Amino acid sequence: MNKPIKNIFMQGAINPSFIADSIAKHASKKDIGAHSIFLGQVRADVIEDKTVVAIEYTAYENLALQKMHELREELFTKYDLSCMHVHHSLGKVKAGELxxxxFTSSKHRQTAINACEEIVERIKAELPVWGKEIFEDQSHQWKVNN
Known part of the structure; x- marks a missing residue:
């Protein structure tokens, strides 16, 4: 049975209350011993004397969702995970916002930590998602991932 492809994209910033709610929903899952969480936040970088005030994220959504599905399946095979949740913004996200x-969960902490770290690195390297840095003067440039 093929698992359905999950939509990882959200319009705008990821609200901290959404994150808290996601964590709270796992309290009933008594076989989980560890969670690892990564939160990416937009920085107010200064580039050539201009400050980034936001990043506008775009994606080749169908391809990104298919690739994320493949990554998810691969990591569930590689690691003994109870669950994995990934949410990525699309549209404009202001500096300071998420x-x-x-969010990865497993019986043991090292499994959750390793899976979380790997999925974050692979999202950055393999998903067709791009960020356009917007400066205070409304000029912009494509972001270089680092």
Missing amino acids: CLFV
């Missing part, structure tokens, strides 16, 4: 939320 744009990526990755």
Whole structure:
């Protein structure tokens, strides 16, 4: 049976209350011993004397969702995970706001930590998602991932 492809994209910033609610929903899952969470936040970088005030995220959504589905399946095979949740912003996210939320759960902490770290790195390297840095003067440039 093929698992359905999950939509990881959300419009705008990821609200901290959404994250808290996601964590709270796991209290009833008594076989989980560890969670690892990564939160990506937009920085107010200064580039050539201009400050980033927001990043506008775009994606080739169908391809990104298919790739994320493949990554999810691969990591569930590689690690003994109870669950994995990934949420990525699309649209404009202001400096200081959250744009990526990755949440892995397992029986043991090292498994959750390793899976979380790997999925974050692979999302950055393999998903067709792009960020356009918007400066205070409304000029912009494509962001280089680092």
